[in-house]
Amino acid sequence: VTEHFNVPMEDVDMIMASLENGIASTGGFCVGRSFVVGHQRLSGLGYCFSASLPPLLATAASEAIAIIDEQPERVQRVTQISIDGQRKLENALKKTKILVQACPESPMKHLYYDGEDEETADRKLNELVEKVFEENRLLVTRARYLDKEEIFKCRPSIRVMFQYDLTEEEINRAVEAIGAAARQL
DSSP, X not given: OHHHHTOOGGGOSEEEEESSSSSSSOOEEEEXXXXXXXXXXXXXXXXXXXXXXXXXXXXXXXXXXXXXXXXXXXXXXXXXXXXXXXXXXXXXTTTSSEEEESOTTOSEEEEEEOSSOHHXXXXXXXXXXHHHHHHHOOOOEEEOOOTTTOSSOOOOEEEEEOOTTOOHHHHXXXXXXXXXXXXXX
């Protein structure tokens, strides 16, 4: 975030991040000034981030960070794929009740059903997932949460991820399949 918005590190008290999506590991980290980190370590809830990852996951996260350092063009490519992919999704979903919400640079996109109650939205999103699979043999997944455990319940959505290894053809095929299914709802 500091790099993205060009904010000096000295102006930020704490940076926390998850390793789960971008690094394909688990857990996270917290960095900042010593008094803030000390407070977090002593007062923070233990289940937020454990003291250490299992060795396999720590190694995977470390290797992912090393790859990013050695090949920064991978991040640039994912960013460009994400921007282009969001534009394509938005175009494919025009005149449907499916909305794309995401930061254009983010590889993760959420697709929401607009204009209905939560139960209807949930049902329509499930229909979209089934149509995409049945008609195109493409797997699109719902974002799932433990609703009873959430303080702020998340809106039903489909989560789409743009990845480095996807080809233009694969992206176009997926976007067309999602758009076609959305128009049938």
